[in-house]
Amino acid sequence: MDTSHLGLLAISDTGFVFDPRTGHSYTVNSTGLTLLRGLKQGLTLPQIRDSLGATHDCSYDVSTDLGTFIKTLENYQLLGNSGQG
Amino acid sequence: MNSSKPRYEVPTIVRNASGLMNKVGHRGSLESRTQIDGVDVDSLIKDFGSPLFVFSEGTLNRSIDEARLALEKHLPQSQLCWSYKTNYLGAICAIFHRSGSLAEVVSGMEYEKARRLGVPGNQIVFNGPAKSEAELQRAIQEGAIIHADHFEELRLIERIAQAARTRPKVGLRVALDAGIVPRWDRFGFSLESGVAEQAARFITDSPHIELGGLHTHIGTYIVDPRAYGRAATKLAEFAEYIEATLGCRPTHLDLGGGFASTNSLATQYQSGALVPRQEEYIREIGRALAQQRGAKLPVYLETGRALVDDCGTLVSTVLASKRLPTGRNSIVIDAGVNLLFTAWWYRLELQPCCPSDGFIEDTTVYGPLCMNIDCVRESVALPPLSAGDAVLIRPVGAYTFTQSMQFIHLRPACVLISESGDVELIRRKETLEDLIGPEIVPERLAIERARSNLSDHHDGLRDVRSGAVVQ
Amino acid sequence: MKNTITVAVTGIHLGENPQPGPGVIRSLREALGDRVRIVGLAYDVLDSSLYAPALLDEAFLVPYPSAGPVAYLKRLFEIQQQIPLDAVIPCLDLELPVFQEIEGELVAHGVQTFLPRREELANRAKDRLPELARCVGIQTPETHSVFEDHALASLGDRLGFPYVLKGLHCGAEVVRGLGDAMSQFRSLAGKWGLPLLAQRYVEGEEFDVVCLGDGHGRMTGAVAMRKTLLTRMGKAWGAVTIDDPDLLDTARRVVRTLRWRGGCELELLRDKKGGIHLIEINPRFPAWVYLATAAGVNLPYGLLRLALGEEVCSFDKGRAGVICVRHAMETTGTLEDMDALLTQGTRSSLTPPPMTHA
Ligand SMILES: Cc1ncc(COP(=O)(O)O)c(C=O)c1O
Numbered sequence: 001m002d003t004s005h006l007g008l009l010a011i012s013d014t015g016f017v018f019d020p021r022t023g024h025s026y027t028v029n030s031t032g033l034t035l036l037r038g039l040k041q042g043l044t045l046p047q048i049r050d051s052l053g054a055t056h057d058c059s060y061d062v063s064t065d066l067g068t069f070i071k072t073l074e075n076y077q078l079l080g081n082s083g084q085g
Numbered sequence: 086m087n088s089s090k091p092r093y094e095v096p097t098i099v100r101n102a103s104g105l106m107n108k109v110g111h112r113g114s115l116e117s118r119t120q121i122d123g124v125d126v127d128s129l130i131k132d133f134g135s136p137l138f139v140f141s142e143g144t145l146n147r148s149i150d151e152a153r154l155a156l157e158k159h160l161p162q163s164q165l166c167w168s169y170k171t172n173y174l175g176a177i178c179a180i181f182h183r184s185g186s187l188a189e190v191v192s193g194m195e196y197e198k199a200r201r202l203g204v205p206g207n208q209i210v211f212n213g214p215a216k217s218e219a220e221l222q223r224a225i226q227e228g229a230i231i232h233a234d235h236f237e238e239l240r241l242i243e244r245i246a247q248a249a250r251t252r253p254k255v256g257l258r259v260a261l262d263a264g265i266v267p268r269w270d271r272f273g274f275s276l277e278s279g280v281a282e283q284a285a286r287f288i289t290d291s292p293h294i295e296l297g298g299l300h301t302h303i304g305t306y307i308v309d310p311r312a313y314g315r316a317a318t319k320l321a322e323f324a325e326y327i328e329a330t331l332g333c334r335p336t337h338l339d340l341g342g343g344f345a346s347t348n349s350l351a352t353q354y355q356s357g358a359l360v361p362r363q364e365e366y367i368r369e370i371g372r373a374l375a376q377q378r379g380a381k382l383p384v385y386l387e388t389g390r391a392l393v394d395d396c397g398t399l400v401s402t403v404l405a406s407k408r409l410p411t412g413r414n415s416i417v418i419d420a421g422v423n424l425l426f427t428a429w430w431y432r433l434e435l436q437p438c439c440p441s442d443g444f445i446e447d448t449t450v451y452g453p454l455c456m457n458i459d460c461v462r463e464s465v466a467l468p469p470l471s472a473g474d475a476v477l478i479r480p481v482g483a484y485t486f487t488q489s490m491q492f493i494h495l496r497p498a499c500v501l502i503s504e505s506g507d508v509e510l511i512r513r514k515e516t517l518e519d520l521i522g523p524e525i526v527p528e529r530l531a532i533e534r535a536r537s538n539l540s541d542h543h544d545g546l547r548d549v550r551s552g553a554v555v556q
Numbered sequence: 557m558k559n560t561i562t563v564a565v566t567g568i569h570l571g572e573n574p575q576p577g578p579g580v581i582r583s584l585r586e587a588l589g590d591r592v593r594i595v596g597l598a599y600d601v602l603d604s605s606l607y608a609p610a611l612l613d614e615a616f617l618v619p620y621p622s623a624g625p626v627a628y629l630k631r632l633f634e635i636q637q638q639i640p641l642d643a644v645i646p647c648l649d650l651e652l653p654v655f656q657e658i659e660g661e662l663v664a665h666g667v668q669t670f671l672p673r674r675e676e677l678a679n680r681a682k683d684r685l686p687e688l689a690r691c692v693g694i695q696t697p698e699t700h701s702v703f704e705d706h707a708l709a710s711l712g713d714r715l716g717f718p719y720v721l722k723g724l725h726c727g728a729e730v731v732r733g734l735g736d737a738m739s740q741f742r743s744l745a746g747k748w749g750l751p752l753l754a755q756r757y758v759e760g761e762e763f764d765v766v767c768l769g770d771g772h773g774r775m776t777g778a779v780a781m782r783k784t785l786l787t788r789m790g791k792a793w794g795a796v797t798i799d800d801p802d803l804l805d806t807a808r809r810v811v812r813t814l815r816w817r818g819g820c821e822l823e824l825l826r827d828k829k830g831g832i833h834l835i836e837i838n839p840r841f842p843a844w845v846y847l848a849t850a851a852g853v854n855l856p857y858g859l860l861r862l863a864l865g866e867e868v869c870s871f872d873k874g875r876a877g878v879i880c881v882r883h884a885m886e887t888t889g890t891l892e893d894m895d896a897l898l899t900q901g902t903r904s905s906l907t908p909p910p911m912t913h914a
Binding site: 025028035052055057062073075076078 | 098
């Protein structure tokens with residue numbers, strides 16, 4: 001996964017995200033923030049999934065949720081060039 | 086739920102749209118609520134299933150008291166008549182009758198329902214444009230308070246009376262311009278065009294019938310109380326005019342229903358919490374009638390939604406949450422427009438039963454019907470909800486259960502929470518029998534025959550597939 | 557008056573359709589200097605005053621009035637917890653029903669307001685102007701409610717073309733013929749709902765008067781102006797104060813008849829023979845209210861004093877010939893401002909949380 005654009009984003013602890021290339025801003029919830037941060041640090045999706053599972057009260061495997069989130073990031077073109085396909 | 090770990094929320098990112106950036110903008114309905122009148126929503130669902138209509142007797146009693154106090158103050162000679170179609174669940178009607186309301190019905194079915202609840206015929210106001218000969222015969226015999234809608238009905242009543250050798254009182258529904266739109270002038274006899282006077286003359290000229298009361302119902306969800314002042318003035322002046330010219334005094338003035346409830350109309354900007362209180366309407370009627378010189382006639386009111394809307398809540402459960410391709414959040418709940426016909430014109434409130442401190446998003450709320458029309462709210466600010474979470478939809482006390490239908494899903498149970506907090510079942514959940522009981526499948530379509538046709542058809546297909554051409 | 561007064565003000569966006577808040581704030585600052593602390597109540601992260609220098613001390617987002625009185629009150633109490641408010645001055649029409657509903661609760665918690673009462677608000681509605689004008693003894697253009705488009709032709713006969721079609725709350729178009737009337741009817745009704753009002757077109761000169769009523773029938777002050785520059789929507793972009801005793805006298809009579817409580821704006825018209833016609837009453841200060849302050853009549857300050865229960869003497873009349881031109885310019889903000897407003901619903905003088913930038 002090309003995540004080269006992630007590094008350009010300004011991400012605040014409050015869940016405010018600004019994309020300096022487009023001027024769009026975004027609001028992200030706390031689990032989304034964990035995910036963005038994880039991706040930025042180069043963690044893999046299974047690693048992020050496990051850490052979310054360990055820190056949150058959840059009854060199911062959240063892999064599909066993470067997949068959907070990644071798709072959304074791709075749609076907003078926040079990940080990287082190859083993410084647009 | 087275990088542990089002190091935070092509740093998991095589906096990871097979400099939304100693009101901020103200009104003109105819509107206000108985190109607290111829509112937050113009216115965000116208060117989370119886990120109880121209704123002190124009863125846990127979870128236990129209600131466990132005992133009676135979801136969805137579930139829940140009615141609060143306490144709330145209903147308070148709104149009836151509010152009306153009674155206002156009437157005592159501004160219209161001492163008055164009578165409430167419970168508008169059956171607004172909510173004709175037996176228990177709800179019984180609460181109204183216990184508090185002294187007459188029954189106001191608009192069909193033979195409603196009439197029969199009132200009778201079975203023990204309301205004597207002479208305490209039933211019989212309105213509506215569609216009363217059959219048999220229904221009128223009975224109503225006349227039982228001394229019901231009839232308001233006629235058109236000349237066909239007047240002639241029919243006259244014939245019935247003549248045959249029965251009685252001389253029943255017949256009232257008139259009057260259509261009048263109270264300065265509001267839409268004007269409900271399709272019902273009754275028009276005052277301004279002089280037809281109402283003709284109808285009154287028809288009655289006073291007839292040897293078989295006598296003039297009863299004058300009735301009008303100017304519309305519904307009227308937000309300008311002055312309209313009632315105008316309607317009362319016109320009706321009272323008409324009564325005086327009839328007395329002066331035809332020598333006959335109407336028995337009462339019935340100003341119908343139509344006071345607004347605290348529901349928010351989809352087309353209005355302001356919240357329904359700001360509509361006038363019942364007293365403001367009643368005061369206008371009182372003021373207008375106090376200025377009249379003629380005889381003071383008893384006043385009937387047929388208030389529907391303003392009395393009962395607030396007491397009803399629909400408990401529903403989230404089935405799924407789904408992000409739409411547009412990026413917008415949506416949820417699917419187990420109650421749709423099959424139960425919430427009123428969702429077509431109201432912005433019904435949705436209150437989550439779970440903590441609402443999560444990520445608030447404008448969310449579309451869909452019902453369970455496999456139809457695109459099934460949308461309960463286009464957009465409402467909600468915290469993250471997941472399958473199994475309960476939501477409360479309100480107010481749904483008026484026209485909601487009576488207009489609900491068995492489309493795709495059977496109708497759920499209805500319970501009443503009494504003043505002391507007891508939960509009583511007032512309508513059981515429907516079963517398939519309730520739906521197919523009245524159906525008749527013609528013998529020739531009986532399933533045995535159908536099955537053999539079906540297997541013939543399948544055999545044919547098999548032959549085709551295997552290459553054997555069957556003629 | 558206390559040494560420092562904290563006042564919350566709404567309607568703080570100066571956009572294409574400018575709101576009155578900034579004019580009210582500048583007037584309060586002019587009168588009180590350091591002794592007033594302004595809390596801006598915004599409806600959007602991009603409301604312009606949030607980024608303007610020297611207008612606000614604190615800022616909070618508040619629910620839209622459509623969210624209802626309970627939600628609104630709850631938010632004001634949350635704000636009150638952080639910054640004790642002495643008064644709140646709502647500046648938008650749509651807020652009034654909500655504030656009327658919560659006024660009692662606010663006052664009980666020490667937050668003063670000075671609003672028109674329900675009855676007054678209803679009595680100034682466009683469809684009741686003829687009744688009001690009759691009581692005041694002035695003229696108002698003949699006005700009819702229009703519910704259906706097939707009434708437009710007979711209205712043409714009655715009022716003559718051109719006449720004015722208006723929405724009950726907003727929107728107005730001069731229609732010059734039946735075809736024009738039909739198409740404007742559809743577009744106005746679509747935007748503002750029914751009924752519309754058809755008003756006789758009176759030729760003459762338009763003037764606006766800003767006034768403050770004390771709620772007992774006294775007009776404590778007023779300034780009249782004529783517009784010198786117009787926006788496309790017909791709002792003032794430039795104006796000049798004038799001295800016309802007849803206009804002020806009309807305003808005084810309207811305020812007395814309505815027993816108006818709070819600020820309002822009268823739209824008046826003088827016909828060729830000098831007769832004065834009442835066109836409209838807006839139930840709040842106009843966006844140009846600072847012009848009156850500049851002319852020596854600080855009505856927002858007067859309103860604040862009335863709200864706080866202070867004595868307010870009648871103002872002298874304002875100076876004529878003070879001109880104003882709206883000066884729209886860019887104000888700038890930072891991502892931190894936007895972050896705080898967007899995610900916390902407030903931009904306070906406290907430092908916002910840090911941004912991590914990779
Ligand atoms: C004759 C009559 N009376 C009373 C009502 C009750 O009206 P509401 O619920 O608006 O008070 C209706 C409703 O349409 C009606 O038709």
